Each structure stands twice: as C-alpha cells, then as structure tokens.
Amino acid sequence: MSLEMTYREALAKSIEEEMQKNPEVFIMGEDIGRYQGTFKVTRGFVEKFGSRSANYNYRILDTPITECGFTGIGIGAAMAGLRPIVEFMTMSFSILALDQIINHAAKVHYMTNGEVKCPIVFRGPGGAAKQLSAQHSHSMDGWYAHVPGLKVLCPATVADAYGMMKSAIADDNPVIFYENPGLYTVKGEIPDDINYTVPIGKAQILREGKDISLVGYSRMTQVHLAAAELLAKDGIDCEVVDVRSLLPLDTETIYNSVRKTHRAVVTYEDWRSGGFGAEIVSRIQEDCFDDLDAPVVRVGGLNVPMPYARNLELLCIPSEEDVVAAVHKIR
Amino acid sequence: MAKQAEYKITESAAELEEHLRDMLFIRLFEEKCNRVYREGKAGGYMHVYIGMEALAVGWMKAIRKGEDYVITAYRDHAHALLLGTPPEAVLGEVMGRKCGTAGGKGGSMHIYDPKNGFYGGWGIVGGHIPLGAGLAFAARYRGEDKVCINFMGDGAANQGVVFETLNMASLYDLPCVFVIENNEFAMGTRLEYHAADKELWKRGLPFDIRSERLDGMDVIQMKRQATEIVEWCRKEQRPAWIEIMTYRYSGHGAADNDRQLYRTKEEEELAWTRDPIARLRKQMTTLGYMTDEKYEAIEEELTNEVERIYEICDASPFPEADEVYDNIYSDMKPEMGH
Numbered sequence: 001m002s003l004e005m006t007y008r009e010a011l012a013k014s015i016e017e018e019m020q021k022n023p024e025v026f027i028m029g030e031d032i033g034r035y036q037g038t039f040k041v042t043r044g045f046v047e048k049f050g051s052r053s054a055n056y057n058y059r060i061l062d063t064p065i066t067e068c069g070f071t072g073i074g075i076g077a078a079m080a081g082l083r084p085i086v087e088f089m090t091m092s093f094s095i096l097a098l099d100q101i102i103n104h105a106a107k108v109h110y111m112t113n114g115e116v117k118c119p120i121v122f123r124g125p126g127g128a129a130k131q132l133s134a135q136h137s138h139s140m141d142g143w144y145a146h147v148p149g150l151k152v153l154c155p156a157t158v159a160d161a162y163g164m165m166k167s168a169i170a171d172d173n174p175v176i177f178y179e180n181p182g183l184y185t186v187k188g189e190i191p192d193d194i195n196y197t198v199p200i201g202k203a204q205i206l207r208e209g210k211d212i213s214l215v216g217y218s219r220m221t222q223v224h225l226a227a228a229e230l231l232a233k234d235g236i237d238c239e240v241v242d243v244r245s246l247l248p249l250d251t252e253t254i255y256n257s258v259r260k261t262h263r264a265v266v267t268y269e270d271w272r273s274g275g276f277g278a279e280i281v282s283r284i285q286e287d288c289f290d291d292l293d294a295p296v297v298r299v300g301g302l303n304v305p306m307p308y309a310r311n312l313e314l315l316c317i318p319s320e321e322d323v324v325a326a327v328h329k330i331r
Numbered sequence: 332m333a334k335q336a337e338y339k340i341t342e343s344a345a346e347l348e349e350h351l352r353d354m355l356f357i358r359l360f361e362e363k364c365n366r367v368y369r370e371g372k373a374g375g376y377m378h379v380y381i382g383m384e385a386l387a388v389g390w391m392k393a394i395r396k397g398e399d400y401v402i403t404a405y406r407d408h409a410h411a412l413l414l415g416t417p418p419e420a421v422l423g424e425v426m427g428r429k430c431g432t433a434g435g436k437g438g439s440m441h442i443y444d445p446k447n448g449f450y451g452g453w454g455i456v457g458g459h460i461p462l463g464a465g466l467a468f469a470a471r472y473r474g475e476d477k478v479c480i481n482f483m484g485d486g487a488a489n490q491g492v493v494f495e496t497l498n499m500a501s502l503y504d505l506p507c508v509f510v511i512e513n514n515e516f517a518m519g520t521r522l523e524y525h526a527a528d529k530e531l532w533k534r535g536l537p538f539d540i541r542s543e544r545l546d547g548m549d550v551i552q553m554k555r556q557a558t559e560i561v562e563w564c565r566k567e568q569r570p571a572w573i574e575i576m577t578y579r580y581s582g583h584g585a586a587d588n589d590r591q592l593y594r595t596k597e598e599e600e601l602a603w604t605r606d607p608i609a610r611l612r613k614q615m616t617t618l619g620y621m622t623d624e625k626y627e628a629i630e631e632e633l634t635n636e637v638e639r640i641y642e643i644c645d646a647s648p649f650p651e652a653d654e655v656y657d658n659i660y661s662d663m664k665p666e667m668g669h
Contacts, residue, residue, distance in 0.1 A: 026472070055502075056502065056503050058468075058471070058472045058503075061503075063499070064495070064498055064499065064502070066495035066498065066499070068461070068491070068492045068495060069461050069492050069495025069496050069498070069499055070461075070495075070499065071461070072458070072459075072460070072461020072462050072464070072465060072492060072496065073461045073462075073464050073465040073468055073496070073499060074465060075461070075462055075465055076402075076450075076461060076462035076463060076464060076465015076466045076467075076468065076469070077465040077466070077468045077469045077472065078465070079445075079450060079462065079465065079466065080400070080465070080466050080469030080470070081469065082468075082469050082472060082473075099455060099458055099492075100458070100461065100492075103454075103455050103458060104453070104455075104458060104459070104462060108451075109658055109659065109660065109661060110436060110658055110659050111433055111436065111437045111441040111443065111451070111452070112432075112433055112437070112441075112443040112445070112451070112658075113432075113433040113434040113436055113437070113657070113658050114657070114658035114661065115432075115433070115443055115444075115445050115446075116443060116445050116450065116451075117661055148659050148665045149659055149660070151660075171662075172661040172662065173660050173661055173662070201663070247665075248663055248665075249666070
C-alpha cells in the first residue's frame with residue numbers, strides 16, 4: 001500500500017507521527033503555531049498539540065524572531081535529552097544561528113567525550129524559492145556539510161522526505177534537514193507505514209544508465225531526472241545518482257556508478273565555487289581516476305548574490321539545459 | 332560596590348568550616364593550575380577562579396546537587412569541583428590527559444560532568460546562555476522540579492544572544508537563574524568601558540524578570556541569598572537575573588601577564604582587603620570556631636591533597652592517537668585522513 005501526497009505533506013505527516021509517538025519530540029520556530037508555518041509544513045499542528053489561546057505551547061513553540069537565541073534553547077533542551085525540531089523560516093536565517101549550530105551543537109558530543117548527546121533536527125527551506133532575491137535564497141548545505149559533528153540530509157523525493165525525517169528525529173546527533181522550496185509541491189508516493197525510515201548515509205540510483213552518471217541532491221536530483229529524459233532523446237543513457245545525504249556521504253554508491261559509466265556530472269544549486277559538489281568531484285577524481293574517460297564536470301549556481309528579476313534568477317540556478325550542455329562537453 | 336553588611340551568624344561551626352575548606356581548596360587547586368601552566372604542563376587558554384570562590388561556593392550549596400542544572404563559561408573549574416566532579420578529572424582535563432573529564436579533548440575551558448548536573452564549560456562568551464535556558468526549558472517541559480543556574484561573566488552580559496534569551500526565559504516562564512559573575516573586567520576591559528549602563532542587574536527589568544545585585548565576597552550571605560533565590564525560582568517557575576559583585580585577583584587567563592594595562596597594583600591591594608577566604612576565617616575566629624593552628628593545618632592538608640591529585644594526573648597518559656575520531660558522533664566517524 002502507498003499514499004500519494006506532496007513533499008510538504010510528507011514532511012508534515014512524518015513530523016506529526018513522530019510527535020504523536022514520542023512526547024519528548026517537539027517543534028519550535030517562527031510563526032509555526034498560530035500562523036501554521038510560513039511554508040505551511042506545520043498546518044494544523046497548533047490544534048493537535050497545543051491550544052490557540054495559550055500564551056505558549058511547549059510542543060508547538062512559537063518563537064520570537066531571534067534565531068540565535070531560540071536555536072540555543074533548542075540545543076540546550078536536546079542536551080537534556082528532549083528531541084527538538086527547530087524550524088528555520090528559511091535556511092538563510094540560520095546564518096544568525098551559526099554560532100549555536102557550529103560552535104555548540106556540533107561540538108558538545110566531542111567536547112564531553114560522548115557524555116552529552118545533542119539529538120536535534122534543524123530543518124527548513126534552503127535554496128532559491130521564487131524571486132526572494134539575495135538575502136533569502138542561500139544554499140547553506142555545503143556550509144553545514146563542512147562541519148564534523150553535524151549530519152546533513154537533502155532528500156529529493158516525497159518518500160525520502162517522509163522516511164529521512166523520521167531517521168533525523170531518531171538520530172542522537174544534530175541533523176541539518178534541507179528542504180528546497182521548489183520541492184514542496186512535488187508529488188509522489190510514500191509507503192503506508194508509520195514506521196517507515198530511510199537510513200542516513202545511503203545514496204540511491206533513481207534511474208539506471210550506462211553512459212554517464214548525473215550526481216546530485218535535493219532539487220537538483222529532480223533536474224537530473226528531467227535532463228536524463230532530454231538526453232535519452234539524443235541517445236545518451238544517464239544514470240541518476242541521488243546523494244540524499246551529504247554528511248555522511250555514501251561514496252561507494254557514487255563510485256560504483258562512475259566505475260560503470262566512466263563519466264560524471266555533479267550538479268548543485270549552491271555557488272559553484274567551493275560548493276559541496278566540488279567536494280564530490282574531488283573525491284571522484286581522487287578515488288576513481290583510472291575509471292574515468294573524461295574530466296568530471298561541475299554544474300553549480302552562478303557566483304552572484306541571487307538577483308530579484310525572474311529571468312536573472314533563473315539564469316543563476318542550474319537547469320536541465322545546463323546539465324545537458326555539461327554532459328555534451330564530456331560525451 | 333555592594334556594601335558588606337553586618338549580620339548575625341547562625342550557621343554551625345561545621346557548616347562554616349565546610350565553606351572555608353571548599354573555598355580554600357578551590358584557591359589552592361587554581362594556584363596549582365597556574366603553576367602547572369607555567370611549567371608547560373597545561374596549554375591553550377586557562378582561566379582560574381582566584382578571588383571569586385565565595386560566589387560559586389554559595390550558589391552550589393544553594394542547589395540540589397546532581398538534580399539541578401549548572402552551566403557556565405570557560406572559568407569553570409570551581410563549579411565542577413563543587414558539584415562533585417573528582418578533582419583529578421578536572422586537573423587531568425586541564426593537563427590534557429586521559430583521566431580528564433573529556434579524556435583530554437576539552438581542556439580547561441570545557442569541563443563537563445552531566446551526571447552531577449554540570450553542563451560545561453563553554454568557550455564563546457555568552458554562547459552558552461541560551462543552552463542554559465534550554466536546560467531549564469527541558470525541566471519545565473517535563474514538569475520536573477529542577478532549576479538551571481546559568482553563570483556568565485560581566486562581558487557576556489553585553490552579547491545579543493543574552494538579551495534574546497532573557498526575552499524567551501520570561502516569555503516561556505523558565506526556571507532559570509542567570510548569575511552574572513561581575514569581576515569588573517571583560518578580559519582587559521573595565522566595566523565602565525564596556526557597559527553603557529554599568530548597573531548590569533537592571534538589564535533583567537525590561538523583560539519583567541526579578542533582578543538584583545548582590546555581594547559575592549561574603550560566602551555566608553551569598554549562600555543565604557542564593558538559597559532564597561533558587562527556591563523562589565523553583566516555586567514560582569520564573570527566571571531571575573542576579574548580578575554578583577566579585578573580583579578576580581588573577582589575570583583573565585593564564586596567558587594574561589599584563590594586568591597593569593587595565594588596573595593598578597593599588598587597586599588590587601585594595602581588592603585583597605575583601606578576600607572572601609580571609610573574611611570567613613576572621614568571622615570564624617571571632618566566633619571561636621577557628622584558630623591559626625587549625626587554619627594552617629587545614630591549609631597544609633588541602634595543599635597535600637592538591638599535590639596528590641597532581642601526581643595522579645601527571646602519571647595519567649595522554650589520549651591515544653586513534654581516539655581522535657571518537658565521539659564526534661554517537662554512531663559514526665567522519666571522513667578520515669588528511
């Protein structure tokens with residue numbers, strides 16, 4: 001049995017079920033309660049877990065617009081053993097909380113030599129939505145995937161949004177859960193199983209092919225699937241590798257694909273220079289050099305602050321056409 | 332400066348002697364840390380509590396040890412010792428040894444002992460303040476009868492995240508006592524040069540938080556007042572913001588060799604007239620609870636104890652190379668190698 005729904009609905013269902021199962025799981029963030037969330041992931045939660053008239057509801061906690069402070073409160077609660085889910089209205093705002101996430105959450109387990117765990121999920125939309133311009137369109141995935149102590153998940157499909165959120169909530173470590181806003185309305189199926197989980201740190205092959213590996217994550221995996229359709233018309237058989245988890249990174253699945261196809265394009269929405277895709281490229285060339293028939297090519301976001309005008313914005317974000325062009329460069 | 336009040340001492344001789352021993356042990360322990368650092372057996376940043384002993388002793392005797400949460404910044408040895416962390420685990424951590432609280436991975440600034448309610452041990456000024464509120468939040472969320480004592484220095488009281496946290500602590504009714512250890516200096520910058528208002532205790536008032544300023548150089552008063560505030564916080568389930576006037580006789584950190592850049596020798600000498608240990612010793616002597624002979628015997632006993640602890644730590648190995656990847660995560664290792 002499976003259920004059809006959107007990526008947004010799958011996230012909501014996953015979080016709600018985990019909150020029902022475990023009273024120590026709660027969610028906090030700006031406008032998530034009475035206002036039901038800016039991107040409406042927590043629609044209806046205030047009635048289910050709190051009350052509209054209460055000053056505050058601990059399980060569905062509306063916070064002031066003070067990211068650094070409320071993130072720290074979530075981390076402290078996690079250190080005491082609660083399992084908070086911290087929503088950032090956009091991941092761009094998590095920049096205000098970097099000190100708490102990087103210098104506190106990611107360090108406490110090491111600095112206590114394992115005495116204090118920090119089971120917390122930081123989630124929210126990351127990357128460009130639509131014309132939100134320079135300050136609201138950051139892809140922070142690569143920034144976080146740089147930090148030992150964090151796990152970074154970037155699901156591309158509805159089933160993964162559902163199953164990986166459950167794994168993130170169950171994890172005893174701080175997890176960054178990346179939701180590209182362009183994915184919220186994507187439809188798909190999830191298993192009708194409230195215990196369904198997707199293991200952290202496992203990439204997947206979403207389309208098998210023999211000519212070239214398209215390696216990506218989050219919305220870029222959807223772009224790869226579309227590009228693979230276009231390329232099939234040119235007789236190029238693409239394998240789509242959905243990385244899903246940046247940290248830990250399942251290099252084995254990526255390498256096995258590259259060893260089969262001998263060519264790879266890596267796509268990421270983040271700025272091209274220094275983005276996480278560059279890390280994937282580096283690892284492929286370092287560990288699979290003898291298997292490669294061509295250089296590994298990066299397709300990244302343009303190295304500019306995100307412009308407002310829609311035509312310029314679309315220019316910045318990697319598209320199917322950009323991927324197709326990159327494939328043609330090496331094949 | 333809060334004036335030293337006259338009051339009637341009703342505490343027993345045994346209780347006062349315990350206060351004295353606790354304060355003296357911290358001082359001797361910290362003096363040893365300074366020597367260890369100078370000898371090159373400790374490195375990095377190390378901050379000792381010399382002069383501030385009455386503050387931590389008073390507060391740690393006011394709480395339910397092992398139940399209540401305690402969190403502080405990097406001047407953290409005293410809090411751990413008072414909560415019951417084995418001294419060899421504290422000094423071992425300062426010396427980067429395997430016997431340390433974090434097996435040598437944390438160092439002086441990062442002492443933790445969650446089994447005794449101690450949650451560190453944090454290095455970013457003001458950064459741990461929301462964490463302490465989060466610990467209090469967990470207690471409130473679970474309906475537990477716990478409070479969090481959230482220590483910070485006067486420098487931390489300027490950080491933006493502290494104000495964010497005060498707002499939420501009041502908004503969410505968190506049982507959290509914010510304790511400012513005002514030793515008059517944010518590293519090398521005197522209070523009047525870093526705080527526009529100078530009366531830090533007033534900063535809780537706009538958030539509708541109980542706010543007070545107290546003297547931290549008198550252990551008897553400190554303990555009495557801390558006890559009242561902790562129990563009020565527990566009962567009312569409300570935060571408190573308490574500024575404690577104290578003084579560190581040592582430098583900011585072990586590497587601070589230029590105290591004269593921010594204060595005079597005369598000022599330090601004047602501050603020594605408020606030494607909390609000398610004060611309690613005098614009070615006990617007046618009451619007939621203490622003699623010079625007895626004091627010297629206690630001092631010798633504790634000095635020997637500190638030396639014994641040092642010998643244990645010095646014999647403890649450094650962590651093994653293959654431990655470097657341990658406990659970054661609870662269940663995995665990161666990508667390994669250079």
